[in-house]
Amino acid sequence: MGANTTVAPPRRRVGIRTEKKGGAGRPRKVRDDRRAAWLFLVPALAGFGLFYAYPTVRGVYYSLTDYSLLGAPNFTGTDNYRHLIGDEQFWNALKVTGYYVALNIVSQTVLALGLATLMHRLTRSVALRAMLLVPWLVPNVSVGLLWMWMLDANLGFVNHILDALGMGTTGFLTSPTWAMPTVAGINTWAYTGYTALLLYAGMLQIPQHLYESATLDGAGEWRMFTRITLPLLRPVLALVLVVSLIGSFQIFDTIAVTTKGGPVSSTRVIYFYIYEQAFTNFHMGYASAIAVVLALLLGVLTAVQMRLLRASRSDLA
Amino acid sequence: MTQERIRIRIRTRARARLSPGRVAAWAVMIAVLVATVFPFYWMIRTALTPAADIYSDSTGLVPHHPTMINFLRVLGLTSQEEARAAGGSGAQVDFLRYLLNSVVYSGLIAVLQTLFCAMAGYAFARLRFPGRDAVFGVLIAALMVPPIFTVLPNFVLVKDLGWMNTFAGMVAPSVLMTPFAVFFLRQFFLSIPREVEEAAVLDGVGAWGIFWRVVMPMSRGPLITIGLTTTVWAWKDYLWPLLTGREEETRVLTVALGIFQQQSPNTQPDWTGLMAGSALSVLPVLVLLIVFGRRLVESLNFTGIK
Numbered sequence: 001m002g003a004n005t006t007v008a009p010p011r012r013r014v015g016i017r018t019e020k021k022g023g024a025g026r027p028r029k030v031r032d033d034r035r036a037a038w039l040f041l042v043p044a045l046a047g048f049g050l051f052y053a054y055p056t057v058r059g060v061y062y063s064l065t066d067y068s069l070l071g072a073p074n075f076t077g078t079d080n081y082r083h084l085i086g087d088e089q090f091w092n093a094l095k096v097t098g099y100y101v102a103l104n105i106v107s108q109t110v111l112a113l114g115l116a117t118l119m120h121r122l123t124r125s126v127a128l129r130a131m132l133l134v135p136w137l138v139p140n141v142s143v144g145l146l147w148m149w150m151l152d153a154n155l156g157f158v159n160h161i162l163d164a165l166g167m168g169t170t171g172f173l174t175s176p177t178w179a180m181p182t183v184a185g186i187n188t189w190a191y192t193g194y195t196a197l198l199l200y201a202g203m204l205q206i207p208q209h210l211y212e213s214a215t216l217d218g219a220g221e222w223r224m225f226t227r228i229t230l231p232l233l234r235p236v237l238a239l240v241l242v243v244s245l246i247g248s249f250q251i252f253d254t255i256a257v258t259t260k261g262g263p264v265s266s267t268r269v270i271y272f273y274i275y276e277q278a279f280t281n282f283h284m285g286y287a288s289a290i291a292v293v294l295a296l297l298l299g300v301l302t303a304v305q306m307r308l309l310r311a312s313r314s315d316l317a
Numbered sequence: 318m319t320q321e322r323i324r325i326r327i328r329t330r331a332r333a334r335l336s337p338g339r340v341a342a343w344a345v346m347i348a349v350l351v352a353t354v355f356p357f358y359w360m361i362r363t364a365l366t367p368a369a370d371i372y373s374d375s376t377g378l379v380p381h382h383p384t385m386i387n388f389l390r391v392l393g394l395t396s397q398e399e400a401r402a403a404g405g406s407g408a409q410v411d412f413l414r415y416l417l418n419s420v421v422y423s424g425l426i427a428v429l430q431t432l433f434c435a436m437a438g439y440a441f442a443r444l445r446f447p448g449r450d451a452v453f454g455v456l457i458a459a460l461m462v463p464p465i466f467t468v469l470p471n472f473v474l475v476k477d478l479g480w481m482n483t484f485a486g487m488v489a490p491s492v493l494m495t496p497f498a499v500f501f502l503r504q505f506f507l508s509i510p511r512e513v514e515e516a517a518v519l520d521g522v523g524a525w526g527i528f529w530r531v532v533m534p535m536s537r538g539p540l541i542t543i544g545l546t547t548t549v550w551a552w553k554d555y556l557w558p559l560l561t562g563r564e565e566e567t568r569v570l571t572v573a574l575g576i577f578q579q580q581s582p583n584t585q586p587d588w589t590g591l592m593a594g595s596a597l598s599v600l601p602v603l604v605l606l607i608v609f610g611r612r613l614v615e616s617l618n619f620t621g622i623k
Contacts, residue, residue, distance in 0.1 A: 275556070
């Protein structure tokens with residue numbers, strides 16, 4: 001992108017002659033661009049100002065108030081934040097979220113990596129890849145309902161199988177111990193195919209001849225995976241990992257449909273806790289304070305992601 | 318050289334095909350596919366089972382008395398009495414309407430957001446104006462703001478505007494822009510050779526004309542990519558339409574399913590009805606996949622990695 005001017009000088013005059021825009025004056029090219037540019041940017045800038053920048057300021061302000069949505073916000077300073085420190089439910093929500101993220105990220109990444117490797121070494125079929133993508137396309141609400149039914153203690157298909165195998169039945173989503181691993185499992189089912197396709201796309205960038213010469217040297221599949229695939233995939237893997245990490249911190253839909261935070265708060269993740277505070281208990285100010293904390297947390301994660309992004313680019317070079 | 322390589326590849330492929338490891342790998346792959354697809358089969362199977370049979374007939378692969386009644390009653394095509402007799406709650410449900418609302422909701426977001434983000438992306442990629450890089454930087458910084466953080470004040474804003482339960486309120490925060498799409502489309506526009514536009518300038522076409530008649534047609538691929546991913550995202554959306562569009566006129570499928578779940582007539586949820594409703598939420602997505610399958614799969618390579 002070297003050239004400084006969009007249009008070469010002699011041509012400019014020709015262009016301006018029949019210029020449709022511009023009205024009265026025929027200003028120089030630079031001015032034309034300026035006016036057009038701002039017109040092009042009106043919707044995006046309005047969207048940014050109204051629904052990103054302004055709400056960010058409002059959100060921070062609400063976090064310093066007592067606000068029930070009915071009256072006007074009542075400024076209370078740092079009360080919400082002080083209350084946050086002593087709020088067991090808040091700490092529980094953080095803990096539970098961390099637990100979910102750990103479960104989900106590990107299972108999803110390991111499975112997706114295996115699945116991507118299988119695809120990469122076995123087939124290029126687009127139809128197969130499309131099939132793996134289906135769970136990702138389905139709303140989390142439907143996914144949640146589907147698995148609630150599959151896992152139903154009395155009538156669910158999974159318990160039928162377990163029963164037939166003589167393992168007894170389990171109320172997966174009604175047990176405080178099993179509810180969270182089950183939710184993590186459901187979302188792993190929903191997102192593994194998608195993650196695998198991202199990793200597969202990364203694997204396609206690895207030069208094929210490396211595998212060919214490795215085969216000639218008599219290397220087995222496991223050796224090729226650990227010596228070629230894994231090291232060369234590392235930048236892509238790191239990126240996918242951080243993106244899904246940030247995503248899984250924001251789990252909401254599946255929880256809202258399947259467990260609603262229960263049983264006994266075992267799945268009350270932070271996003272769901274914010275939702276409850278704001279729209280069930282009408283503590284908008286307090287909910288905003290938790291949202292600020294979550295935003296800061298995710299900000300740190302995003303910064304890490306940016307770091308990795310830059311690292312990955314230099315790795316590829 | 319190349320021929321040699323091709324021959325080697327053929328040889329390694331042929332040799333590999335015989336190995337037991339490869340057979341095992343295919344077995345695992347097929348198991349994964351079954352695990353991926355089977356729950357959807359079970360969803361349909363349940364939707365085709367009469368509600369009265371659910372206690373006696375929930376194991377076999379095929380229902381004993383297959384019926385369309387569950388689909389008919391969630392589509393609002395039966396009378397209230399018929400629906401209640403078939404195991405419904407008797408509450409008014411009309412998934413046909415919610416389906417349509419979902420199409421309007423995700424369609425509006427996908428089309429308008431793609432258009433406005435393309436306009437912004439074009440301005441940042443091609444037009445010169447003072448402060449361009451600074452404005453772009455600020456806009457992209459919005460990527461850092463987590464959705465839940467803006468949801469609370471945006472809800473208050475939409476409420477204050479009197480836009481609750483209107484499509485305007487539901488789509489407002491997302492139709493005008495999303496930082497990622499601006500960024501993504503700008504990247505693509507930067508790669509279009511300037512010569513193409515210069516020819517249009519010679520013909521006396523202005524910035525708007527170049528954008529519409531030259532740049533947009535050339536960018537069909539990336540535009541469809543962004544449009545498709547936006548559609549999927551909006552189709553799956555739950556929290557925001559739940560907060561702003563609960564009422565019948567604007568209720569989308571995901572919200573309707575959540576409400577339907579809570580209207581269970583007995584102690585057990587209305588599973589056959591719920592599965593019929595869920596199947597309806599999957600149907601349009603499947604159509605999307607059949608029509609745009611390759612594109613959708615390839616769009617992941619685009620948006621995910623690059």
